[in-house]
Amino acid sequence: MNYFQIFSLPAQFNIDKTQLSSTYRELQKQYHPDKSVMLSDSERLTAMQKSTEINDAYQTLKNSCLRAQYLLLLAGVDIALEQRTLQDTGFLMQQMQWREQIESFTEDDEDAIESFSENIQQQVNDLESEIELQLHEKAFEATADSVRKLKFMLKLQTEIEQLEEKLFD
Structure with a gap:
């Protein structure tokens, strides 16, 4: 599932940041590791992984530059780790x-x-x-x-x- 799907947002540069934040809070309430204390080890691990994925997705989508990079990545263009310099x-x-x-x-x-x-x-x-x-x-x-x-x-x-x-x- 891509980051936009996690937050039920269209995969586009201009996003509803209010929806992003409110969905993030809802997902954090649902998947926060503190909620999984009484679960089995494997269920806790799954909850922690889901919480980490939600956090990563939120940090990416709330930042315009990271969001643009992510959209490029979805289109098959990965510039995250490149060393290419601008030619302008x-x-x-x-x-x-x-x-x-x-x-x-x-x-x-x-x-x-x-x-x-x-x-x-x-x-x-x-x-x-x-x-x-x-x-x-x-x-x-x-x-x-x-x-x-x-x-x-x-x-x-x-x-x-x-x-x-x-x-x-």
Whole structure:
């Protein structure tokens, strides 16, 4: 059973996150290992495996990048462990500019950091829209490239958050 089936969701990029969360809570109540204390060893093992599968599925589907990777995997394109680098030189140059900009920020740049962060969030939103369209059109190689970009953008967001903690906490 694939992750979308576990949560009774259509196998598509845009999902109902409210349904995902509520179904997750229901499934956790049903299959949580604490519920299986009085069961036999094999039944406890089965319940633990089911709970682990539910957790893995939930973590994958709630994250846009992991969800896109999973949809690619279902389509026969596995990019999870690949070492392939992105060939888009324009994006690679933009990456360098963003990194230089992050490195140049100081505690006096709070407004600039906020603006930068909003710009990056918009880039993430745009990429997610692009991924949804590419998956719908079954343009899997283009989707894979967009997912590679999204991975970078999400990592960049984490770096911005860490910078803000360092400078303003």
